[in-house]
Amino acid sequence: MPETTVDRIRDRLVPLEPLLIELRDDSARHAGHAGAASGGGHYELRLVSAQFTGQSKIARHRLVYDALRLLMPAGIHALAIEAHAPDER
Numbered sequence: 109m110p111e112t113t114v115d116r117i118r119d120r121l122v123p124l125e126p127l128l129i130e131l132r133d134d135s136a137r138h139a140g141h142a143g144a145a146s147g148g149g150h151y152e153l154r155l156v157s158a159q160f161t162g163q164s165k166i167a168r169h170r171l172v173y174d175a176l177r178l179l180m181p182a183g184i185h186a187l188a189i190e191a192h193a194p195d196e197r
Contacts, residue, residue: 113149113183120175128156154190161193
């Protein structure tokens with residue numbers, strides 16, 4: 109079975125040592141959207157990692173975007189991120 113974009117996202121988040129990954133593919137809700145025409149999907153991500161402890165929201169998002177940069181924009185067109193430290197669950 110070929111690797112999906114969801115699989116690729118999960119694989120690329122491994123270095124963040126996630127305690128929780130909730131990933132939802134919302135691409136079907138955006139069919140016909142101009143950005144979706146390029147093949148990139150729409151995703152919602154909730155991620156809990158100890159690496160986020162003491163980090164600002166912007167720093168957390170940068171860590172996620174850095175991990176996923178090779179998937180943008182071809183695999184990912186839009187990504188909504190909730191990034192939490194373990195004590196914020």
